[in-house]
Amino acid sequence: MGISSGVLQAIGNTPLVRLRRVVPSGCAEIVVKLEGQNPTGSMKDRMAQAMVRRAEADGRLRPGDTVVEYTSGSTGASLALVCAARDYRLRIVSSDAFSQDKLNQMAAFGAELTVVPSERGLITRKLILTMIETARRLSRQPRTYWTDQLTNTDHIAGYRPMGEEIWDQTGGRVDAFVQSVGTTASLLGASTELRGHHPGLRVVAVEPAESAVLSGGSSGAHRIEGTGIGYLPPMWDPAAVDEIVTVPTDAAELMARRLAREEGLFAGTSSGANVLAAIQVGQRLGPTARVATLLVTPA
Numbered sequence: 001m002g003i004s005s006g007v008l009q010a011i012g013n014t015p016l017v018r019l020r021r022v023v024p025s026g027c028a029e030i031v032v033k034l035e036g037q038n039p040t041g042s043m044k045d046r047m048a049q050a051m052v053r054r055a056e057a058d059g060r061l062r063p064g065d066t067v068v069e070y071t072s073g074s075t076g077a078s079l080a081l082v083c084a085a086r087d088y089r090l091r092i093v094s095s096d097a098f099s100q101d102k103l104n105q106m107a108a109f110g111a112e113l114t115v116v117p118s119e120r121g122l123i124t125r126k127l128i129l130t131m132i133e134t135a136r137r138l139s140r141q142p143r144t145y146w147t148d149q150l151t152n153t154d155h156i157a158g159y160r161p162m163g164e165e166i167w168d169q170t171g172g173r174v175d176a177f178v179q180s181v182g183t184t185a186s187l188l189g190a191s192t193e194l195r196g197h198h199p200g201l202r203v204v205a206v207e208p209a210e211s212a213v214l215s216g217g218s219s220g221a222h223r224i225e226g227t228g229i230g231y232l233p234p235m236w237d238p239a240a241v242d243e244i245v246t247v248p249t250d251a252a253e254l255m256a257r258r259l260a261r262e263e264g265l266f267a268g269t270s271s272g273a274n275v276l277a278a279i280q281v282g283q284r285l286g287p288t289a290r291v292a293t294l295l296v297t298p299a
Helices: 044-057 074-086 102-109 125-139 153-169 185-197 250-263 269-285
Strands: 016-018 029-034 066-070 087-095 112-116 145-146 176-180 201-207 244-249 292-293
Touching: 016 153, 016 244, 029 153, 029 176, 029 269, 044 074, 044 153, 066 074, 074 087, 074 102, 087 102, 087 125, 102 112, 102 269, 112 125, 125 145, 153 185, 176 269, 185 201, 244 250, 244 269, 250 269, 269 292
Parallel strands: 029 292, 066 087, 066 145, 087 112, 176 201, 176 292, 201 244
Antiparallel strands: 016 029
C-alpha cells in the first residue's frame, strides 16, 4: 500500500463486511461499511476534510484562522484531527449529554471545549439550538470560520467517495442504502453516487422513534447520538429518499451490543439503528437482494 504522506491520506477506503449472525433467515444480505476504520473511528473524517479543504480553496479559511463548530462529538473529533493536521485552532461547542469519551477525544486533538449543560443527559431540540447559538456567538470573533455543519453543503462532497467505494466493493450489486440522519449529508452524498450507477436504488433514512420529525411526528428526547436533532435539518430533501424508518433508542442500543457480541463489530447506537432498519428493509426485499449501511465506532 505504500507510505501515506500524512494522516489525512488515511481517510476513506474502509472495508465492507457481510453480517451473518444478527440477520434473520429470509432476509436480504446485509453489508456494513466499517467507517470505524477511519483515523478517528468515524465517517465524519470525510466531511471534516471536505469542509476544511473547500473553505481553504475559496479563501473562507486562511492560515492562522480559528475554526468553530457545535457537535455531539464525532464531527468535533474529526474536525480536531483535520485542524491539527492543517494547523488551525479549533473551538468546539458540545454538551454533557454526549459521551465523555468523545469530549476527551476532541480535547486530546487540541480542541478548546465549551460544554453546554443538558437536561438529565438527554438530547433535545432546546439543547441543539442552544449549542448552535453558542457557536454562532463564538463565530463573530475576528478571523474565525464557522463550519456550521447543518447548513454547510460542502461536506456532501466528502461522502460521495463512500458511495463509489460501496459500488466497487459490491461489484455493482446493491439494492438499497440505509443511513441514519443527522445533518443529512452522508445520506445525500453516498446515495447520489450510488444512484448515478443504479437509478433504481432504494434509499432509506433512519431516525429515532422518540423524535420522528422526518416522519411527521413531534420532537422528543432520545439517546441515539448524531441523529434526531429535533427539527428538519436544513439540507433535508424528502424527494431524495424512498422511505423513512424509525427505531427506538432501546432497540438500537440492544443491536449495538449484539453486533459486538455476535459479529465482533464494535459500533455505536446509531449503527445499531442502521442495522435494524436495514434488516427491516431486507426482510421486505427478500434473500436475493443486498442492502448496504454504515457502522461507526463509538468514540
